[in-house]
Amino acid sequence: MADLMDAEDRGQLVLVAGFALAVVLVALVLLANTAIFTENLATRDNGVGEREVLGYRSSAVDGAGGIVDRENAAEYANGERDLLEGNVSDGLAALDSQLRESAGRNAASARADVNAATFTNGSLVRQNGTADDPRQFTNASDDRPDWTVATGLERDGDGNATRAFVAVVTSSSLEPASASDPDDAFHVVVTNGSAAWHAYVYQNASGGIAVGVKSAGEPVSATSEVCSVAASNATVDFTGGSLGGVDCPGLAFGGDVAGSATTDGYDVLVRNGDRAAGGYDLTVRTAGSGSVSTGNVSATPSADEPYRVPAVYAVEFPIEYRTGEVTYAETVRVAPGERDD
Amino acid sequence: MTDSPRPRDGSTAPSSSSTRPRASRDRATATTLSYVLTLGITALLISGLLVAAGGAVESQREDTTREAMEVVGQQLSSRLMAADRLVAAGGSEVSVRGTYPETIAGSTYSIAVEPGSPATIELTATGTRVSVTVAAPTRTPVAETTLSGGDVEVVYAGGQLEVREA
Numbered sequence: 036m037a038d039l040m041d042a043e044d045r046g047q048l049v050l051v052a053g054f055a056l057a058v059v060l061v062a063l064v065l066l067a068n069t070a071i072f073t074e075n076l077a078t079r080d081n082g083v084g085e086r087e088v089l090g091y092r093s094s095a096v097d098g099a100g101g102i103v104d105r106e107n108a109a110e111y112a113n114g115e116r117d118l119l120e121g122n123v124s125d126g127l128a129a130l131d132s133q134l135r136e137s138a139g140r141n142a143a144s145a146r147a148d149v150n151a152a153t154f155t156n157g158s159l160v161r162q163n164g165t166a167d168d169p170r171q172f173t174n175a176s177d178d179r180p181d182w183t184v185a186t187g188l189e190r191d192g193d194g195n196a197t198r199a200f201v202a203v204v205t206s207s208s209l210e211p212a213s214a215s216d217p218d219d220a221f222h223v224v225v226t227n228g229s230a231a232w233h234a235y236v237y238q239n240a241s242g243g244i245a246v247g248v249k250s251a252g253e254p255v256s257a258t259s260e261v262c263s264v265a266a267s268n269a270t271v272d273f274t275g276g277s278l279g280g281v282d283c284p285g286l287a288f289g290g291d292v293a294g295s296a297t298t299d300g301y302d303v304l305v306r307n308g309d310r311a312a313g314g315y316d317l318t319v320r321t322a323g324s325g326s327v328s329t330g331n332v333s334a335t336p337s338a339d340e341p342y343r344v345p346a347v348y349a350v351e352f353p354i355e356y357r358t359g360e361v362t363y364a365e366t367v368r369v370a371p372g373e374r375d376d
Numbered sequence: 377m378t379d380s381p382r383p384r385d386g387s388t389a390p391s392s393s394s395t396r397p398r399a400s401r402d403r404a405t406a407t408t409l410s411y412v413l414t415l416g417i418t419a420l421l422i423s424g425l426l427v428a429a430g431g432a433v434e435s436q437r438e439d440t441t442r443e444a445m446e447v448v449g450q451q452l453s454s455r456l457m458a459a460d461r462l463v464a465a466g467g468s469e470v471s472v473r474g475t476y477p478e479t480i481a482g483s484t485y486s487i488a489v490e491p492g493s494p495a496t497i498e499l500t501a502t503g504t505r506v507s508v509t510v511a512a513p514t515r516t517p518v519a520e521t522t523l524s525g526g527d528v529e530v531v532y533a534g535g536q537l538e539v540r541e542a
Contacts, residue, residue: 048415048418048419048422049418049422052422052425052426055426056425056426056429059426059429059430059433062433062437063432063433063436065482066433066436066437066440066481069440069444069480069481069482070440070443070444072444072477073440073443073444073447076444076447076448076451076476076477077447077451080451080454082454082458083455083458083472083473083474085458085459085461085462085472088462088465089461089462089465092465092466355469359473360472360473360474361458361462361470361471361472361473362469362470362471362472363462363467363469363470364467364468364469364470365465365466365467365468365469366468367466
């Protein structure tokens with residue numbers, strides 16, 4: 036190294052300047068390193084994996100919905116509600132272990148607490164007709180066309196009190212009518228005593244299967260045809276809001292009558308049941324004051340009459356999903372086929 | 377800066393006396409002047425270079441800091457929005473964690489979360505006073521908070537999203 040104190044060795048100025056420049060260059064290199072690190076930080080971030088969390092949640096809800104549907108459809112006898120709930124719990128436990136395993140492969144811990152599951156009592160009302168072997172939508176004992184399906188159905192919090200109300204109707208069985216005068220056609224009425232919502236199913240002028248809806252408080256002439264389909268038979272999903280598998284936005288079961296403003300419960304009625312034939316299923320919430328009309332619906336399974344069997348209306352259970360970056364917990368409510376408010 | 381250099385033996389260089397027979401006492405003056413001029417110009421050039429390089433380093437540092445804070449801010453914003461999506465899906469207990477450097481370009485920084493529509497995240501470097509603002513539109517309200525940079529956690533508590541130090 037040069038001796039800076041020796042006056043005979045000139046060049047101190049250049050030497051000092053060289054050191055200073057070296058320091059500046061080192062600083063620049065460090066800054067470039069920071070910039071590279073920043074780029075690295077920017078590109079390595081792959082989100083927190085909330086998609087996996089939401090995927091787990093929907094798998095749990097869909098899977099539990101399928102289990103509830105299958106167990107309800109197995110038609111347990113009256114008094115076998117404990118057996119039904121036990122089997123649903125077993126199904127949920129099997130689902131939990133499968134989902135847990137699949138979450139484990141993504142380095143996540145997922146858990147559905149099946150032991151903490153709570154069940155909401157319900158009844159499945161069913162009439163076993165099909166499009167090929169249609170039966171009229173009349174009551175069980177005396178084939179009356181105007182009858183009450185269920186009374187005092189109470190909502191609970193966000194949940195509704197009727198779900199999975201699906202009917203298959205044949206076009207030939209329906210009454211020809213129009214939206215301006217549908218009174219003679221088959222219709223489903225939802226009423227809370229002071230207001231009533233009507234859904235008419237009829238054959239429209241062009242021969243198609245049509246659904247007309249009359250909101251509470253409107254005159255019959257205010258009925259509007261919300262959708263139609265040209266077919267020999269079609270599936271009307273009253274709670275899911277579809278006709279023939281196509282979305283039908285105007286068909287929202289119960290309208291305001293079954294909406295969150297109604298807290299006292301509502302009744303579901305059938306009118307002109309002899310003007311429609313096919314088959315149907317619906318699940319109603321019998322917790323609280325809700326009940327299926329015993330006189331009109333058979334208490335035991337029947338080949339050609341509407342009947343009821345015990346069902347799970349809804350099940351709630353806590354789920355939890357954890358990874359190094361995200362924690363998610365929720366108590367999910369599963370009621371497949373319920374109308375979204 | 378330094379003393380003006382003198383000829384070693386107080387006379388003109390031997391080479392110049394040998395190649396130029398006409399001896400002149402004024403020749404030394406020219407050499408001294410030339411040294412002073414050379415040194416002065418060199419000093420001027422070098423200090424100009426240093427000043428320019430220093431300025432370049434400073435502006436580079438600010439740029440790097442801004443860029444790094446933008447990255448951190450955007451990642452924090454994406455975590456806030458991810459937490460918002462999880463809350464919207466119905467989550468009752470939601471927490472999202474993020475790992476970030478404690479210093480950026482050698483300087484610590486602060487994170488200020490401001491509620492509003494949309495909520496904003498402002499990062500300020502303590503050294504360079506460089507500040508970056510990133511928007512984080514969420515449906516869930518966001519709590520107002522200020523914390524120092526580093527690992528953070530977005531927690532859903534009391535109906536709002538809160539950014540905390542992890």
